[in-house]
Amino acid sequence: MRVANSLVPDVLAGIQQSEASLQTALQEVSTGKRVNVPSDDPAAAAAMVQNTAESNNIDQYEANDNAALGAAQTADSALNSVVTLLTQAVSLGTEGANGTESESDRESLATEVQGILSSVVSDANTQYQGVAVFGGTSNASAAYVADSASSTGYAYQGDSGVNQVQVGDSLEVQTNIPGNQIFESPGASVLGSLSQLANALQSGSSTDIGTATSNISAALNYVSAQQGVYGNSISQLNSQETFLAQDQVTLSTQASNLVDVDTATAAEQLAQAEAQNSAVLAAAAKVLPTTLLDYLK
Amino acid sequence: MGGLNTALSIATDALNAQEVAISTADNNIANADTPGYSREVVNLSAAGTTTEGGVAVGDGVDVDGITSVRDQLVDLQIQGQTSAQTAANAQSAVLDTVQTYVSGSSATVGSDMSAFFTSLSALSSAPSNGADRETVISNAQDLVSAFQTTSQGLTSTQSGLDTQVSGDVSQINSLASQIASLNTQISSQPEDASGSGELEDQQSELEQQLSGLTSFSVTTTAQGDTISIGNDSPIVVGGQSYALSTGVGSNGLTQVVDSQGNTITSQISGGDLGGTITARDQQIPGFLSQLDTLANGFATAFNAAQSSGYDLDGNPGGALFTVPSTVAGSAASIALNTTNGDAIAVSSDGSVDGNGNLAALTAVQTTALPSGESPTDSYAALVDSIGNAASNASTQSTAIQSSLTQLTNLQSSVSGVSIDEESSNLIAYQQAYEAAAEVVSTINSLFSDTMDMMSTTGV
Numbered sequence: 001m002r003v004a005n006s007l008v009p010d011v012l013a014g015i016q017q018s019e020a021s022l023q024t025a026l027q028e029v030s031t032g033k034r035v036n037v038p039s040d041d042p043a044a045a046a047a048m049v050q051n052t053a054e055s056n057n058i059d060q061y062e063a064n065d066n067a068a069l070g071a072a073q074t075a076d077s078a079l080n081s082v083v084t085l086l087t088q089a090v091s092l093g094t095e096g097a098n099g100t101e102s103e104s105d106r107e108s109l110a111t112e113v114q115g116i117l118s119s120v121v122s123d124a125n126t127q128y129q130g131v132a133v134f135g136g137t138s139n140a141s142a143a144y145v146a147d148s149a150s151s152t153g154y155a156y157q158g159d160s161g162v163n164q165v166q167v168g169d170s171l172e173v174q175t176n177i178p179g180n181q182i183f184e185s186p187g188a189s190v191l192g193s194l195s196q197l198a199n200a201l202q203s204g205s206s207t208d209i210g211t212a213t214s215n216i217s218a219a220l221n222y223v224s225a226q227q228g229v230y231g232n233s234i235s236q237l238n239s240q241e242t243f244l245a246q247d248q249v250t251l252s253t254q255a256s257n258l259v260d261v262d263t264a265t266a267a268e269q270l271a272q273a274e275a276q277n278s279a280v281l282a283a284a285a286k287v288l289p290t291t292l293l294d295y296l297k
Numbered sequence: 298m299g300g301l302n303t304a305l306s307i308a309t310d311a312l313n314a315q316e317v318a319i320s321t322a323d324n325n326i327a328n329a330d331t332p333g334y335s336r337e338v339v340n341l342s343a344a345g346t347t348t349e350g351g352v353a354v355g356d357g358v359d360v361d362g363i364t365s366v367r368d369q370l371v372d373l374q375i376q377g378q379t380s381a382q383t384a385a386n387a388q389s390a391v392l393d394t395v396q397t398y399v400s401g402s403s404a405t406v407g408s409d410m411s412a413f414f415t416s417l418s419a420l421s422s423a424p425s426n427g428a429d430r431e432t433v434i435s436n437a438q439d440l441v442s443a444f445q446t447t448s449q450g451l452t453s454t455q456s457g458l459d460t461q462v463s464g465d466v467s468q469i470n471s472l473a474s475q476i477a478s479l480n481t482q483i484s485s486q487p488e489d490a491s492g493s494g495e496l497e498d499q500q501s502e503l504e505q506q507l508s509g510l511t512s513f514s515v516t517t518t519a520q521g522d523t524i525s526i527g528n529d530s531p532i533v534v535g536g537q538s539y540a541l542s543t544g545v546g547s548n549g550l551t552q553v554v555d556s557q558g559n560t561i562t563s564q565i566s567g568g569d570l571g572g573t574i575t576a577r578d579q580q581i582p583g584f585l586s587q588l589d590t591l592a593n594g595f596a597t598a599f600n601a602a603q604s605s606g607y608d609l610d611g612n613p614g615g616a617l618f619t620v621p622s623t624v625a626g627s628a629a630s631i632a633l634n635t636t637n638g639d640a641i642a643v644s645s646d647g648s649v650d651g652n653g654n655l656a657a658l659t660a661v662q663t664t665a666l667p668s669g670e671s672p673t674d675s676y677a678a679l680v681d682s683i684g685n686a687a688s689n690a691s692t693q694s695t696a697i698q699s700s701l702t703q704l705t706n707l708q709s710s711v712s713g714v715s716i717d718e719e720s721s722n723l724i725a726y727q728q729a730y731e732a733a734a735e736v737v738s739t740i741n742s743l744f745s746d747t748m749d750m751m752s753t754t755g756v
Binding site: 009010013036037038039040041042043045046047049050052053056057059060061063064067068071129131135136137138139159161163164165166169172175291292293296 | 407411423425644648650662663677681
């Protein structure tokens with residue numbers, strides 16, 4: 001049987017194929033990626049869309065976590081200070097209930113208690129990034145303002161809203177307690193009991209002083225318990241930071257497996273493709289020129 | 298005397314025959330690289346016998362004709378594969394352009410949507426922050442632009458293909474009229490003349506080119522090749538060619554119309570025209586529909602989440618995006634209803650710094666739309682569709698290439714000119730010619746001897 005008269009089509013096809021392999025190998029080495037356009041690996045490209053979205057979300061959760069942590073820690077240290085002040089107030093009240101105090105002594109105690117009250121209000125008005133941390137979900141710059149019409153001398157400016165901050169796909173952490181819930185809780189009101197004590201010291205009734213002092217103790221216990229909420233949030237936020245960092249590592253490994261090409265392997269493939277290309281070209285050079293006419297001279 | 302004259306005429310026939318053979322070999326060598334040329338073979342046969350003096354004597358050689366050696370079945374197979382490959386190439390070229398709209402890690406619908414949702418999530422810890430709200434609006438604007446750009450990219454690729462369709466149609470018409478005129482020439486030629494073989498070669502080459510434009514069915518009749526495309530729309534019958542024309546369809550795209558006025562665009566398959574039409578009328582509309590469904594579903598779901606919350610002014614949240622009520626065209630006309638960051642309905646109770654509704658807003662990213670998948674997954678599915686289509690087209694093209702190479706080799710093993718073969722044939726014909734010339738020379742000297750014989754003896 002006759003064979004094809006010319007090897008040219010085969011040679012051309014071979015050269016084109018080896019050039020294509022060479023190009024692919026070169027692109028992989030220079031971009032470091034196996035998947036540069038979706039057609040390189042459609043399923044991997046699609047999976048990368050989801051991977052990137054999740055990874056971006058985690059970056060944001062980390063930022064949210066940091067912001068929430070800052071706010072919670074600020075609030076927590078403000079409450080630490082309030083607890084200290086209330087403890088002081090309790091000892092002042094105990095002293096005042098002691099019948100041996102003179103009127104002027106009790107008056108100076110009353111002044112001290114007033115001082116403690118305004119320090120507590122100042123702590124209650126702690127800000128984080130320009131907004132009162134104890135203002136609920138209003139954006140009031142101060143939780144309490146002086147108000148002569150109020151029995152405590154201060155009026156609450158905020159609201160009772162509670163915010164949860166999203167720090168994970170399914171994790172939200174409470175980041176605030178409204179001021180009126182901490183400082184004016186019925187039966188354990190910080191502001192109420194402090195102003196009650198100040199008034200009682202003025203009036204001199206031991207019974208009233210005693211009542212006011214035990215109210216302050218109740219308020220102190222209550223505030224400590226409320227502090228637990230912040231403590232809880234802070235520890236949750238800290239753990240979540242670690243989890244998020246781990247998540248990022250997992251996602252980034254996954255992304256790498258999907259679309260990256262190992263540099264060493266890619267370089268090796270490029271060397272192979274180059275060698276193959278040279279071989280094909282050299283073989284082509286050998287087979288093309290000779291016909292019978294060369295020998296019929 | 299009769300014997301010598303007969304011998305002379307036989308020798309002359311031999312010289313003629315070898316001359317024809319030599320010029321055939323010459324023709325073959327000259328046309329060794331002509332596309333579509335099939336090698337020619339001289340058919341020689343012994344010229345029968347005459348009876349002289351009761352003895353049957355051979356009458357020399359007859360040149361029966363010159364035939365071109367070709368295998369029509371292989372030709373048909375090559376045409377079929379060529380149609381399939383050029384179709385795949387046409388689709389591959391279009392899809393490579395289309396997939397640039399979903400490649401890369403920025404300025405795509407997917408990347409802009411992700412940026413939009415992460416900037417929303419940032420409002421979690423600072424709900425009333427004006428700068429953060431502005432960032433959300435700006436990202437929303439980028440997302441809207443990405444939808445519009447991607448949609449416009451797809452539709453402009455579609456309408457750009459109209460030029461391709463028109464160009465292919467006029468090429469088909471030109472080839473059809475050339476094939477028709479060859480039909481006339483071929484059917485007026487006597488069989489087995491050298492010219493007929495070369496005309497058939499030309500026609501075969503034209504049909505090969507036609508197969509690169511569209512697949513067709515061909516039947517050989519007494520008037521030549523009858524060619525029809527689509528569902529039996531004839532373009533060549535005998536010496537008559539029927540031109541295709543183009544028109545504009547209801548979707549604003551170029552349609553192919555046969556000579557009887559029927560629109561046959563959807564019936565054309567194979568070849569560059571078929572592949573272009575498939576990409577333009579089936580694949581791209583499919584991607585557009587996915588994109589539109591995503592745009593419409595996303596905007597509607599987000600607006601619904603807005604309505605369950607309150608904006609910064611304490612009013613119930615309004616729509617952030619506007620889309621048409623029909624899904625088609627959503628990606629092209631999606632727009633922002635407002636550019637005011639206050640409109641984002643983060644609060645669930647009207648309080649300024651409340652973020653109770655934010656969870657509903659961010660949940661839109663991962664909640665299934667009416668189409669069945671979340672926005673992120675819908676977009677991933679679109680990337681997968683486009684990537685798969687592009688990858689399939691190029692794989693098919695490569696796969697067909699190897700079978701085409703095999704078939705082409707087969708064709709050239711049958712019809713191709715082998716320089717080696719022609720050269721050795723030339724030597725054989727040359728020797729035969731020299732031998733026949735020797736015979737003539739010998740006969741000539743026999744004549745001289747005979748004349749000498751007659752003049753010396755006298756009568």
